[in-house]
Amino acid sequence: MSATFALRAGLAWNLGNGRLTLYCGLAIVLGWCLLALCAPWVAPFDPLLQNGDLRLAEPSLAHPFGTDNFGRDVLSRVIWGARVDLQMALIGVIFPFLLGTCIGAVSGYVGGWLDNACMRLIDIVLAFPFLVLMLAIMAILGPGLGSFYIAMALVGWVSYARLIRSQILVLKQSDFALAARSLGFSHRRTLFGHLLPNALFGSVVFCMSDAVLVLLNGAAVSYLGLGVQPPTPEWGTMVAEGQSFITSAWWICTFPGLAVVTLAMGFSLLADGVAERLGDRS
Amino acid sequence: MTTPLLQVRGLSVIARAGQRDITLVERLTFDLGEGEILGLVGESGSGKTLACRGLMRLLPAPNLRVEGQAVRLAGHDLLQLDEAGMRRLRGRELGMIFQNPSSHLDPLMRIGEQIAEGIRLHQGASRREARAEAIEVLRQVGIPDPKSRVDNYPHEFSGGMRQRAMIAVALGCNPKVLIADEPTTALDVTVQAQILRLLLELRDRRGLSMILISHDLGVVAQTCDSIAVMYAGRLCEHGAKHEMLARPQHPYSAGLLACHPAAQPEALRMTTIAGQPPLLDDLPPGCRFESRCPQAMPLCRQQLPELLEASPGHRLACHVPLLAGGLS
Numbered sequence: 230m231s232a233t234f235a236l237r238a239g240l241a242w243n244l245g246n247g248r249l250t251l252y253c254g255l256a257i258v259l260g261w262c263l264l265a266l267c268a269p270w271v272a273p274f275d276p277l278l279q280n281g282d283l284r285l286a287e288p289s290l291a292h293p294f295g296t297d298n299f300g301r302d303v304l305s306r307v308i309w310g311a312r313v314d315l316q317m318a319l320i321g322v323i324f325p326f327l328l329g330t331c332i333g334a335v336s337g338y339v340g341g342w343l344d345n346a347c348m349r350l351i352d353i354v355l356a357f358p359f360l361v362l363m364l365a366i367m368a369i370l371g372p373g374l375g376s377f378y379i380a381m382a383l384v385g386w387v388s389y390a391r392l393i394r395s396q397i398l399v400l401k402q403s404d405f406a407l408a409a410r411s412l413g414f415s416h417r418r419t420l421f422g423h424l425l426p427n428a429l430f431g432s433v434v435f436c437m438s439d440a441v442l443v444l445l446n447g448a449a450v451s452y453l454g455l456g457v458q459p460p461t462p463e464w465g466t467m468v469a470e471g472q473s474f475i476t477s478a479w480w481i482c483t484f485p486g487l488a489v490v491t492l493a494m495g496f497s498l499l500a501d502g503v504a505e506r507l508g509d510r511s
Numbered sequence: 512m513t514t515p516l517l518q519v520r521g522l523s524v525i526a527r528a529g530q531r532d533i534t535l536v537e538r539l540t541f542d543l544g545e546g547e548i549l550g551l552v553g554e555s556g557s558g559k560t561l562a563c564r565g566l567m568r569l570l571p572a573p574n575l576r577v578e579g580q581a582v583r584l585a586g587h588d589l590l591q592l593d594e595a596g597m598r599r600l601r602g603r604e605l606g607m608i609f610q611n612p613s614s615h616l617d618p619l620m621r622i623g624e625q626i627a628e629g630i631r632l633h634q635g636a637s638r639r640e641a642r643a644e645a646i647e648v649l650r651q652v653g654i655p656d657p658k659s660r661v662d663n664y665p666h667e668f669s670g671g672m673r674q675r676a677m678i679a680v681a682l683g684c685n686p687k688v689l690i691a692d693e694p695t696t697a698l699d700v701t702v703q704a705q706i707l708r709l710l711l712e713l714r715d716r717r718g719l720s721m722i723l724i725s726h727d728l729g730v731v732a733q734t735c736d737s738i739a740v741m742y743a744g745r746l747c748e749h750g751a752k753h754e755m756l757a758r759p760q761h762p763y764s765a766g767l768l769a770c771h772p773a774a775q776p777e778a779l780r781m782t783t784i785a786g787q788p789p790l791l792d793d794l795p796p797g798c799r800f801e802s803r804c805p806q807a808m809p810l811c812r813q814q815l816p817e818l819l820e821a822s823p824g825h826r827l828a829c830h831v832p833l834l835a836g837g838l839s
Contacts, residue, residue: 404609404614404615405614405615405616405617407569408609408615408616408617410601411567411601411606411681412602412606412629412632413598413603413633413684414598414628415598426617427618
């Protein structure tokens with residue numbers, strides 16, 4: 230009996246509160262952040278340094294992840310690449326989040342024709358496949374990280390707007406919205422001071438999973454040659470460059486690919502953990 | 512007699528339904544003196560809450576509107592004010608507390624901040640002053656250890672304390688008139704008594720006037736100075752408490768009182784008023800209580816009785832008022 234009890238208690242600790250997922254996710258993401266911050270000291274080589282004698286070298290003690298077709302150290306490039314990719318995930322989430330939250334909140338609160346207009350606009354954006362629309366915008370703006378962020382914001386806000394709007398629609402009928410109005414608070418104060426903080430929960434969780442999407446998108450766009458330009462170390466670009474050597478030198482695209490997978494997994498574990506912890510509370 | 516603090520003249524709340532208007536609250540007229548507690552009584556759907564929401568101009572749906580001659584408070588005519596003017600008055604002159612304190616407090620904001628926000632907005636106080644004031648208000652509404660409680664979230668409070676906190680939020684803005692919409696309905700009887708005592712205390716200390724909406728005659732009898740009875744959107748009787756309780760003249764008021772268990776302690780079955788109130792979109796031309804009235808006359812069916820002064824301080828809308836002694 231005590232054994233089952235202990236087992237159950239252990240399961241509750243690990244799964245019930247989502248602590249295990251939360252901490253694993255947090256550890257992975259923070260680990261990558263730390264690596265990115267300490268890149269100059271951690272990376273054994275200069276990520277851009279070419280070495281003609283060591284082209285396509287297999288993983289060895291000196292080069293644990295091997296070298297690529299220019300003789301650059303893949304490990305160093307993966308570590309330096311974390312800087313670019315984390316930045317991409319962060320900025321690629323924040324702008325759509327801010328834009329979508331503002332539009333969704335105002336649209337849901339004001340209602341009427343403004344709400345209708347916003348919803349139709351969202352329908353239009355959603356009518357196009359996500360990546361196609363992004364690529365179209367980036368093709369117009371020209372390749373580079375800046376245009377990636379702009380395209381991300383222009384396409385990514387719709388999910389946040391929908392999430393927030395649905396929450397605000399419920400909350401604006403709530404009793405504490407009425408109580409706030411009865412104290413003489415303006416619509417703006419009621420909406421941004423009281424309703425919005427209560428509506429954010431869902432989108433904060435979505436933010437984390439969205440980071441995965443943005444990361445993969447960034448890698449994909451770079452892979453297609455529109456995002457980060459070589460020779461900057463970026464995981465997607467590295468996979469794209471290594472592709473031609475996949476049969477002879479598997480390590481060039483495998484390791485950056487694994488890096489994308491682990492970071493993405495870290496973000497989604499974090500999202501699950503946060504969702505469960507916050508869900509617990511309410 | 513001095514002019515009353517709040518004068519309501521002919522306040523109507525009208526709903527636009529398709530092509531026609533339905534009057535939900537009809538030509539409400541009453542005065543509220545300084546420090547007076549007016550009990551607004553009536554069954555569900557009689558328009559008590561809607562009338563007060565109309566006073567605040569915080570109507571629950573966009574197809575509702577307020578009409579009337581005048582609502583005078585603190586030198587303003589509320590019906591002439593635009594939304595911005597009304598907003599300045601809400602909280603500062605007219606406060607409101609509600610039935611369910613759990614859902615009327617912002618769950619993500621500390622109690623103290625919720626009180627302080629109104630203080631800062633209306634009195635222009637600094638963050639620090641507002642916080643001190645919030646602690647003071649919490650002390651006044653009887654929260655123990657207000658210095659540490661000020662940083663609690665609503666979910667850390669019990670039901671009765673939440674109701675006190677909500678009163679504190681409204682009081683922070685220092686209103687002259689407090690509209691209390693069934694403030695004790697969600698609470699158990701002991702806490703209910705404490706909250707009512709608190710409201711009376713606040714009236715005495717701050718000279719606060721109150722409109723207390725209730726369907727509990729016990730609550731009204733304990734607290735109010737005067738009682739107004741509403742039926743189907745209209746006031747049917749309004750007078751001083753003792754007069755109303757001892758000698759109700761409108762058959763509906765008398766019926767309501769007779770329904771109270773305390774009225775006939777030895778009765779085996781509770782008294783009820785047979786029938787249903789009329790539908791507001793299909794009103795009879797005569798008195799709205801006529802179909803349920805035990806002493807209706809032909810005149811009642813034809814002509815709607817107006818609210819007239821029956822004796823000084825006592826107004827009545829009935830063609831055949833009861834004589835002293837209640838229902839025969």
